[in-house]
Amino acid sequence: MASIRRTLSPYTDRSHQNGLSSTFSPQSPSQKLFSQGRTTLSPIRRFVAGVFFRKHQPRKSLQFSWRKPFLRCFMCFFLGFLLGMTPFNSDFNELRGDFRKSDYSLEMKPEVVSVQRSAGDLASVEKPKEDDLLIGAVELGVVERADKTDMKKVLDFVPGKQLIVVTPTYSRAIQAYYLNRLGQVLRLVKQPVLWIVVELNEASKETAETLRNMGIMYRHLVCVKNNTTDVKDRGVHQRNTALEHIERHKLDGMVYFADDDNIYSLELFESMREISRFGTWPVGLLAQSKNKAILEGPVCNGSKLIGWHTNEKSKRLRRFHVDMSGFAFNSSILWDPKGWHRPTSDPIRHLDSVKEGFQETTFIEQIVEDESQMEGIPLGCNRIMNWHLHLEARGLAYPKGWMLPKNLDVVIPSK
Ligand code: UDP
Ligand code: MN
8 A cells, every 4th residue: 555655646646635536536547647656757658648538537726727728728729730740641541441532532524534634743842763764765765775774864854845736626437537537646756745636515435545645745635615516617616625734734835736637747846946036937728628738937037037828818917827737826925925025915816707718827926026036947848747638527427426336247259
């Protein structure tokens, strides 16, 4: 008994003085904690117990002290802060084991159907390991093999400006051919290239699959338009969906509108990387109906613009004679108007209301004031780097999903 007495806290001593027996009194958890041998309690446990279980303890005196309520508040705040800072997803998931992420995810379904990371997004990702760097470098064509002796080459590599290629597309007979052809050209272009493909109202399975298998960075977007009957040119709204996306996510690179049905050279994409603000070049136009080729675009002295090629009399009133596939511009003009000294910060968009043939000029007039803000590429603007073909294939039927419901009849000629 003597030894017990020695280990009793001053509180139990006092309770005895108050007329209660320390040996038989029902003890609160705090009292138990204290009576479990005072000498064995660490200062931290004593502190914690003091903060949380104070109300069960007999008062030392009637004099009120602010110290403990303050400490209690502080501890609660501190615990709350720690809980708040805990990474919820990973830890919670581990604790719950079979609890699936999607059950509590607050993520909103974006209009982007399938997203791969752009080079800009990679900035926030933690530092990659050497092996990952080597594998990435092989994919980009910086080195041929993932060999550590080439590490210096990899570390010295400075990627070129990102190209943001925007393609509106729609389901028709030769869509798969067009998308594959353009995708394969983009695959051969030095990376980083981001291909933004936009469809109207829904993302087709065929397009999604083509993009997935292409092996390049892409974003598959959907332009939602309920009333499509009053829309003159559907490509306009799809291109605007891509512009909104670039602006919202502040994607950094050279924006280029590449229709799915045109013909592009690799040189074209490489030349675009030299542009600072707005670049333009002459495009060859081939009109099936007119059975002739014409040229549209700048006449240059070096990279300075001194005139325009145009053969269309009806379009002479246009301010700039540029084809939709004959210009590219710095994406930051979309989201950093002040940086480029733009007179207004109105969003830059294609307009559905303009006359046929004036689509490009009304768009470009929002980006540049005059020819002095344009750069002609390649030097001298004396090469055609892409062709705009007007080949109509709207009415052609094609098997859905490119699947043949039954085997083709085969006729084998007899010898
Ligand atoms: N386009 C589209 N929806 C349409 C019409 C066109 O997405 O209803 C796309 C088309 O796939 C192409 C671009 O817009 O990438 C230009 O269309 P088209 O080739 O018919 O125009 P043109 O060459 O005659 O100016
Ligand atoms: Mn076309």
